[in-house]
Amino acid sequence: MTAKIIDGKVVAAEIRSEISMRITELKKYGVTPGLAVILVGEDPASQLYVSFKEKACEELGMYSRKMVLPDHIAQDELIQLIENLNHDDQIHGILVQLPLPDHIDNNQVIESISPDKDVDGFHPIDLGRMVTRHDAFLSCTPYGVLKLLKHTGIELEGKHAVIVGRSNIVGKPMGQILLNEDCTVTFVHSKTKNLKEITQLADILIVAIGSPKFIDASYVKPGAVVIDVGINKILGKTVGDVDFDQVKEVASYITPVPGGVGPMTITMLMRNTVKAAEALNLKKQIQ
Ligand code: NDP
Secondary structure (H helix, E strand, O other): OOOOEEEEHHHHHHHHOOOOOOOHHHHHHOOOOOEEEEEEOOOHHHHHHHHHHHHHHHOOOOEEEEEEEEOOOOOOHHHHHHHHOOOOOOOOOEEEOOOOOOOOOOHHHHHOOOOOOOOOOOHHHHHHHHHHOOOOOOOOHHHHHHHHHHHHHOOOOOEEEEEEEEOOOOOHHHHHHHOOOOOOOEOOOOOOHHHHHHHHOOEEEOOOOOOOOOHHHHHHHOOOOOEOOOEEEEEEEEOOOOOHHHOOOOOOEEEEOOOOOOOHHHHHHHHHHHHHHHHHHHHHHOO
């Protein structure tokens, strides 16, 4: 069997055209969705990610405001800036590029973002809303993975999804999103015993660990859907956490790296920002 490739660029383009129509609609009310991106320090990878986000805003006709702060900025000063953005009418989404310097408490910073503008979906209120199946901003990467899975047309209900990795930004919300879709979900992580025996049971295998080509064909049940979230650099080449060449011979569907999950993350960020702008606009219309 050779797996069908799930092309993230194609799915992202479809979602971007939907976003574009929603932006046109908002502009009729004089609203241009606005995203503020805060970058603390000069980490080159973070700078690159921020530039992609700015470019995506520009391409979609959205407003973006990049705020670059020195890495010695005091936590209180950063939180005050976020407070100002919480009350800024031009800004509908606020994103703080992680990681932050060690002297800053990530949790306190994330919690200072208004849940109405939490387009990254990291705020505990948003996470709680997701868990209880209320309307919420879903974390962009797992939300993008959900869109990829839906694009294949496979039925999610009753499927056994195994999530390799349990970070707050990918693994945990991913499992919860699939639980909400009526999958049976198992999390595995670095302390899991017999990891391979568990991944071999997966109908849907999602891998987000940051370890190049860790998952080879021996971890995968024939016919499984395999989603590779990992981004690793080897000798200047980007590879995932899945050994693509091996696994594509046993899986039914597989995402490539690059070109799979990657293009979805920023697209879902744009979509969340538009959703935030729509909600705030609606609130204003009602008032
Ligand atoms: P983290 O480092 O925060 O978490 C990694 C998780 O993987 C942890 O839960 C860890 O377990 C687990 N893990 C690590 N090694 C193993 C192993 N050998 N076996 C089983 N579990 C293991 O990473 P992130 O979740 O932030 O990111 C994961 C990958 O996804 C990275 O490559 C990252 O670059 C990529 N990524 C891609 C995005 C995209 O847009 N495509 C967006 C975000 C991330 P434990 O908890 O026990 O330590």
